[in-house]
Amino acid sequence: MTDESTEIFDDLYIGLRAGGALRKERRGEPLTTEEREALGRWRRLSAWRKAIAIGGFAVGTFGLGFTLGSLVFGRWRKA
Numbered sequence: 547m548t549d550e551s552t553e554i555f556d557d558l559y560i561g562l563r564a565g566g567a568l569r570k571e572r573r574g575e576p577l578t579t580e581e582r583e584a585l586g587r588w589r590r591l592s593a594w595r596k597a598i599a600i601g602g603f604a605v606g607t608f609g610l611g612f613t614l615g616s617l618v619f620g621r622w623r624k625a
Contacts, residue, residue, distance in 0.1 A: 557591060557599040564588035 567581035577585070588596070 553595075554598060554602060557595050558603055560584055560587050560591070561596070561599045561603070 563581065563584035564587070567577055567585045570577060570581065571585075591599075
């Protein structure tokens with residue numbers, strides 16, 4: 547179970563690195579060895595692992611935004 551949770555974080559990190567590499571590739575910039583490796587690993591991941599990594603990132607981002615928003619805008623509301 548512990549190995550699976552670390553794999554999810556690894557998949558998320560690979561996805562973030564691959565996303566940056568894809569942007570550079572679209573702009574025609576040369577990729578470093580690490581960026582090519584990240585792209586290759588991301589492309590080899592199965593679809594369900596990509597979905598979990600992207601979904602985890604989306605849920606985490608939404609949760610962080612929701613929490614910060616409630617802290618900021620919650621102070622303006624009167625009970």
